[in-house]
Amino acid sequence: MSINLEQFHQTFFEESFEGLDSMESGLLNLQAGGMDADTINTIFRAAHSIKGGSGTFGFSEVAKFTHVLETLLNEMRDGRRAVTPDAVNLLLQSVDVLREMLTAVRGKDAINHARANQVHGQLEQMLQAGAGTAGAVPPATSAHTHAPGTQDWKISFRPQSHLLKTGNDPLRIFRELGEHGSLRIDADLSQLPAFDRLDPESCYLGWNLVLESMAAESTIEAFDWVREESALNITSMQPGTPVSMASVANASPAAVMTAKTEGEAAASTASAVNAAESRATTRASAGETASIRVDISKVDELINMVGELVITQNILGQIGQNFDMSKLHKLTQALSELDRNTRELQESVMRIRMLPISFAFNRVPRLVHDLSSKLGKKVELKMSGESTELDKTVMERIVDPLVHLVRNTCDHGIEMPDVRRAAGKPETGTLTLSACHKGGNVVIEIADDGAGLNQEKILKKARERGLVKPDQQLSADEIHDLIFLPGFSTAEQVSDVSGRGVGMDVVRKNIQGLGGNVEIFSEPGKGARFTVRLPLTLAIMDGQSVAVGKEFYIVPLVSIIVSTIVKNEHVSTMANGGEVFKFRDEYLPLMRLYDLYGATPRTTDISQGLMVVVEGDGRRAGLFVDELLGQQQVVIKSLEANYKRVEGISGATILGDGSVALILDIPGLIRIAHQKKVA
Amino acid sequence: MATILAVDDSASMRQMVAFTLKGAGYDVVEADDGVNALKAAKGKKIDLVVTDVNMPNMDGISLIKELRRLPEYKFTPMLMLTTEAGDGKKQEGKAAGATGWIVKPFNPDQLLATIKKVLG
Numbered sequence: 001m002s003i004n005l006e007q008f009h010q011t012f013f014e015e016s017f018e019g020l021d022s023m024e025s026g027l028l029n030l031q032a033g034g035m036d037a038d039t040i041n042t043i044f045r046a047a048h049s050i051k052g053g054s055g056t057f058g059f060s061e062v063a064k065f066t067h068v069l070e071t072l073l074n075e076m077r078d079g080r081r082a083v084t085p086d087a088v089n090l091l092l093q094s095v096d097v098l099r100e101m102l103t104a105v106r107g108k109d110a111i112n113h114a115r116a117n118q119v120h121g122q123l124e125q126m127l128q129a130g131a132g133t134a135g136a137v138p139p140a141t142s143a144h145t146h147a148p149g150t151q152d153w154k155i156s157f158r159p160q161s162h163l164l165k166t167g168n169d170p171l172r173i174f175r176e177l178g179e180h181g182s183l184r185i186d187a188d189l190s191q192l193p194a195f196d197r198l199d200p201e202s203c204y205l206g207w208n209l210v211l212e213s214m215a216a217e218s219t220i221e222a223f224d225w226v227r228e229e230s231a232l233n234i235t236s237m238q239p240g241t242p243v244s245m246a247s248v249a250n251a252s253p254a255a256v257m258t259a260k261t262e263g264e265a266a267a268s269t270a271s272a273v274n275a276a277e278s279r280a281t282t283r284a285s286a287g288e289t290a291s292i293r294v295d296i297s298k299v300d301e302l303i304n305m306v307g308e309l310v311i312t313q314n315i316l317g318q319i320g321q322n323f324d325m326s327k328l329h330k331l332t333q334a335l336s337e338l339d340r341n342t343r344e345l346q347e348s349v350m351r352i353r354m355l356p357i358s359f360a361f362n363r364v365p366r367l368v369h370d371l372s373s374k375l376g377k378k379v380e381l382k383m384s385g386e387s388t389e390l391d392k393t394v395m396e397r398i399v400d401p402l403v404h405l406v407r408n409t410c411d412h413g414i415e416m417p418d419v420r421r422a423a424g425k426p427e428t429g430t431l432t433l434s435a436c437h438k439g440g441n442v443v444i445e446i447a448d449d450g451a452g453l454n455q456e457k458i459l460k461k462a463r464e465r466g467l468v469k470p471d472q473q474l475s476a477d478e479i480h481d482l483i484f485l486p487g488f489s490t491a492e493q494v495s496d497v498s499g500r501g502v503g504m505d506v507v508r509k510n511i512q513g514l515g516g517n518v519e520i521f522s523e524p525g526k527g528a529r530f531t532v533r534l535p536l537t538l539a540i541m542d543g544q545s546v547a548v549g550k551e552f553y554i555v556p557l558v559s560i561i562v563s564t565i566v567k568n569e570h571v572s573t574m575a576n577g578g579e580v581f582k583f584r585d586e587y588l589p590l591m592r593l594y595d596l597y598g599a600t601p602r603t604t605d606i607s608q609g610l611m612v613v614v615e616g617d618g619r620r621a622g623l624f625v626d627e628l629l630g631q632q633q634v635v636i637k638s639l640e641a642n643y644k645r646v647e648g649i650s651g652a653t654i655l656g657d658g659s660v661a662l663i664l665d666i667p668g669l670i671r672i673a674h675q676k677k678v679a
Numbered sequence: 680m681a682t683i684l685a686v687d688d689s690a691s692m693r694q695m696v697a698f699t700l701k702g703a704g705y706d707v708v709e710a711d712d713g714v715n716a717l718k719a720a721k722g723k724k725i726d727l728v729v730t731d732v733n734m735p736n737m738d739g740i741s742l743i744k745e746l747r748r749l750p751e752y753k754f755t756p757m758l759m760l761t762t763e764a765g766d767g768k769k770q771e772g773k774a775a776g777a778t779g780w781i782v783k784p785f786n787p788d789q790l791l792a793t794i795k796k797v798l799g
Contacts (some may be wrong), residue, residue, distance in 0.1 A: 003787040012691035048733050049689045052762045055784030063784065070762075167756035167778035169799075176796050199755065225779030228770065356791070373731055493733065 005057050010291070012053045017099070019046035021362050024095050028365045030088050040451060041082075043091075044073040049059065050098065061111055062101050068123040069094050075127075078491055090126060092366070093119050099402070109611055110189045150181070150214055152237040157223070158188070158206040159230035165237060167227050174209070176222035182211030184295075210237075218512045257476045291614065292392055294352050302348050309341045350537055351389070357442070358386035358437045360399050364406055364433055371410040377412055378417050380426040385435035390442050391537040398444070399505040402517075405446045405530050408504070413450035413528055423525065441516070442536060448531040453522040461488065480520040481618070483509040512667060515556070541636055543653070545629040545661060546612060548593045549600040552661040554634055554653060555623070559666040560615045563628055578673075581606075583613060589673035592624045596648065596669075602626045616667030619674060623664075636663060650673060681726035681798050682706040686742065687751055687760065688734040696729060696760075699787040700794065713737025715774070718753065727798055728757040729790075732768055738776045740768075749775035756797045757789040760785075 026043040040257075051066035069091070075081035097197045104111045155177075177183050188206035192198070211220075221230055315334045319327050361383055372379040400652070414420075421427055432447040455476060462468040462482045474482075484486060486505040511518050518535035535541070535558075541553035545573035570582040571590060579590040590611075594601040603609050603626065612623040634653040639646060639662075650665035683705050687693040690711075697707045703736065708723060710716035712734045720728070728737040737745075739759050746752040759772045762783040770779055781793055 002693075003702065005695065005787070007698070008691045008695045011694055013691075015690050042735075045688075046733065048762065049692075052731075052760075053689055053691050055762070056695065056786070083738050132743055167754055169797075172797055175799060198701050199786070225773075228773060305752065385782060473700040 003150060009057060009106070012057055012078075013102060014291070014293075014407045016053060016102055017411060017557040020099050020102075021049055022046050023091065024366050025362065027088050028093050028369055030083055031475050037077075038079045038585070040073070044070070044077050047073055047233070050102075052623075059102075059105050060104060061116070062098065065094070065098065065101065065116060065120055068120060068127060069098075070469075072123060072127055085235075087126065090119070090122055092369075094123060107238070112589075123677065125667040127482075139492045152211075153211040153213065153215075153217070153220070154235045155209040155211060156206070156233040157209065157230060158232075159203055159226060160197075161204065163226060163229065164508050166229075167225075167555065168599045170203070170207065174207075175219070177209065177211055180215040180220060181211055183212075184210045191473070220572075222473060225416040228265060233458060253491070255586065280525050292353070292355065298348065298352055302345070302352070305341065305345045305348050309345060312337045312668070313343050336342050338481045346540070350540065352391035353390050353392050355395055355404055356387045357390050357395065357444070360390075360395050360402055361386050361433060361435070362664065363399065363403065363583070367403060367406055367436070371407060375410060376416065377410065377414055379414055380430050382430060382432045383434065384432075388435040388437060393538055394534055394536075395441075397510060397514055398532070402444065402505050404504075405532075409448045409450070409528070409530075411445055413448040413452075415451050416433070419451075436534075438533075442534045442535070445529055449527040452524045452526055452528050453480055453483070453520065454511055455471075455524070475518075476522075482522075484518075498533045518544075539636060540633055541663075542631065543634040543663065544612075544631050546610075546625040547594070547627050547629055548597070548625050552598045552629070552655060552659065553593065553597075554661050554663040555612060556663070557631060557665060559616050561613045561615050561620065563610055563612045566606055566622070568605070568607050571606050581611065582619075583611075583622065584622075589621045589670075590614065590624060591621060591669060591673050594624075614670070616670045619670050621670045623669070632662075634663065680704045680706060682708060682724060683794070684716060684720055684723075684725045684730075684733070686710045686713065686730035686739065688712055688731060691783065692731065695787065696790065698782065699790055702787075703738070703791050703794075705794075708766045713739065713742035720746060721749070725752070725755060727794065728752075728755060729794070730757065731790050732758060732761045732772065733760050740772050740777070743772065743773040743777050744786045756796070758793070758797070 003164060008380070023046040024045075026039045029039050030043075047066055047070045051070050054060075054062035054066060072087070072091070074079070076083055076087075081087075101111050101116060104110075157173075162540075163170070174183065174185055185572065186208045189204075191204045191206065193204065198204070206293075217234055217236070220234070223230070226232075240472045308552055312334060315329075316338065317329050323331075356370050364383070365381055368379050368381045371377075409431055414431065414539050415423070415425075417427040419427065432445070434447075435442060435444045437443075458479050459468065459474065460481070462479075462485070463470055467482060467485050467488065468474065483504045484507075488501070488505065490500045490505060509517055511532055511534070514534055515538065516532060518533075519531045520528065521531065523530040533581060542557040544560055546555055547554050548564050564583075566581050566583075571579055571580075573579050579592075580587040581590045590606075592601075592604070593599070594604075601609070606624060608629060609624055609626050612625060612628070614623055616623060636651045637653060639649055639651050642652075646662075648665050648669045649662050652660050652666070653663060655661050681690070683700050683701065685693055685696045685707055686709075687696065688711050693709055693711065693746050700707045708725065710719050710720050713730075716730065717727075719725075728740055728743070732739040743757050743759070746755070746757065750777045756778040757776065758771070759780040760783055761772070761775050761780050763766055772780065778797065779793075782789060
């Protein structure tokens with residue numbers, strides 16, 4: 001019988017990666033001088049679990065690597081080894097190696113042996129060099145093996161009186177011995193006290209046994225658990241040698257036991273396990289679906305909501321039977337209840353996908369540690385709002401931009417210690433990372449007390465690159481915005497920290513791709529602050545529905561500035577046929593939605609319809625529509641998944657009456673409009 | 680069939696142990712640390728305890744010590760799951776009242792064989 005262990009792999013990987021994260025943050029704490037027993041214990045435990053799991057699930061290389069790591073940590077935990085910065089650095093590297101190994105094993109890829117071996121070697125070196133005295137001592141088994149062939153073993157077993165209180169039952173031992181061959185047991189009652197002095201919980205018996213078996217002594221494991229607390233003597237005899245024993249017939253386990261096969265029991269359990277196993281394999285092969293851990297309270301909340309929904313449904317059902325107008329009031333009441341139930345249910349389902357942002361923030365301490373040591377800077381990291389929740393998908397996609405922003409801040413923002421001293425600032429710079437909920441958004445701020453953005457340098461570089469005309473005057477904000485332009489990098493030398501061409505333009509693009517934006521606030525000499533605003537979720541959005549003829553479109557509410565009626569005289573046509581209109585002293589491109597999507601409008605007269613002024617990517621444009629309808633929350637359905645990608649459309653949704661409305665991709669539309677305006 | 684209390688802070692190990700035992704027809708009560716195991720044990724009749732040693736909040740050895748203090752668990756077999764072969768942990772565990780140990784890594788068959796031996 002064998003059980004397919006693969007079904008536990010995913011859990012193992014999840015917990016191992018979590019373990020590595022806590023090892024890492026623990027190690028970083030140690031680095032910062034926080035040398036407490038709890039931290040070391042946590043680190044040790046994580047390593048220990050990974051070792052145990054990887055050994056059990058057959059990842060022997062991971063287990064081998066973790067073994068050395070664990071030994072080292074054990075010595076630190078017991079205070080036999082000093083926690084030096086070198087050691088911590090090596091341990092951090094080991095965490096990296098383990099992460100790589102586990103990633104490789106999970107993806108069924110080859111492990112990078114060179115790196116693993118190198119760090120493994122370093123760990124062993126440290127182990128041997130160190131003060132630690134505790135090597136892994138192999139269990140001392142007296143291993144004298146005998147030639148195969150039946151042999152009589154004479155065993156004298158005198159347990160200590162507390163044997164039973166450790167849950168050890170002599171019967172268990174005899175049963176196990178019996179599996180090796182035929183067994184004769186005689187009890188020794190010589191220590192049995194008088195009845196009135198007998199403590200029923202103590203063991204007074206001893207046993208003399210003769211085992212006729214092919215087994216070698218080392219394979220007799222039956223006594224392993226009790227060896228230390230009993231007088232045990234196992235001697236070999238020639239087969240057939242008569243053994244004289246005190247014959248005590250009536251003592252309890254004094255029967256001759258023969259090897260008993262547990263075939264019957266084994267067969268019945270085997271079939272049960274096989275069935276379970278085949279179920280499990282089906283589940284495992286159903287694909288490597290990503291999973292999330294959900295707080296049990298969220299699930300309870302959900303169940304509660306569903307309960308309420310069922311009640312409402314029952315009420316509606318009752319009203320529906322023999323309905324007459326007298327029940328109208330009750331019906332409206334129940335329907336508004338249904339509305340509330342649905343909304344709450346939706347919110348609580350969405351919350352299940354929400355994870356604390358610490359999942360993304362967790363990578364930052366290590367990053368800052370590595371960067372500051374590489375750059376020779378001193379940086380203190382302060383984090384707040386780690387428990388702020390964010391949709392899982394948004395979370396996954398924000399990690400890279402976040403890492404880039406932090407990297408940028410360490411590289412460009414915070415100055416070298418001597419520069420800071422000269423400027424009258426503390427040598428150690430502060431990097432603050434925070435998150436909070438504001439309105440329907442999650443706001444992440446990355447702030448530093450460094451030099452701030454160097455406007456002259458940025459402007460000079462932008463002019464060199466031809467991004468700005470030589471005589472063009474720009475405001476401070478406009479200069480700051482330049483760093484988001486493609487191909488912009490101010491690092492004089494391309495360092496391996498930041499400035500690898502994957503620039504701030506990618507950061508902004510990714511953030512905008514999530515429906516968010518990023519703003520810069522900078523003060524020369526005092527520091528800079530990057531504010532990233534993200535929607536809570538990608539699946540639901542607040543939309544404004546607009547009508548063009550018989551078609552409906554959804555404009556994301558966040559991108560609408562104002563809706564207004566524009567007079568015909570404020571519209572001008574340009575040489576290339578593109579139109580602009582005057583809006584608060586500036587001319588904005590005008591897009592007639594019916595033109596873009598080939599709809600038949602109720603009117604083509606600008607003054608008869610409505611102009612929706614929208615903003616995206618920091619640029620504005622006007623959308624001409626027939627009329628505004630209601631605002632509503634819409635569930636976004638991917639157009640790409642169901643049809644194909646359409647320029648200017650970000651998705652579709654299903655309206656209350658069952659019809660489909662397209663959701664406009666405002667930044668995309670504005671891009672099209674401005675291309676026209678320039679052309 | 681016997682009821683077994685499986686205690687491990689590592690979810691994968693716990694699942695593996697529980698799955699193996701359930702497959703063999705045992706009833707399994709799971710707990711992720713000593714504190715929760717103690718709580719679970721107090722309300723139920725447990726025939727065998729299988730516990731990890733290193734766990735947060737309350738480790739396996741303390742758990743065994745605590746359980747042994749309860750009259751109903753005086754003689755109950757309690758096994759430690761340990762990777763620390765040949766190390767002081769075993770003796771520490773024994774002193775606390777552990778019946779025996781199963782050395783990690785182990786496979787389901789080994790686990791089941793040991794449990795069967797203990798429960799008879």
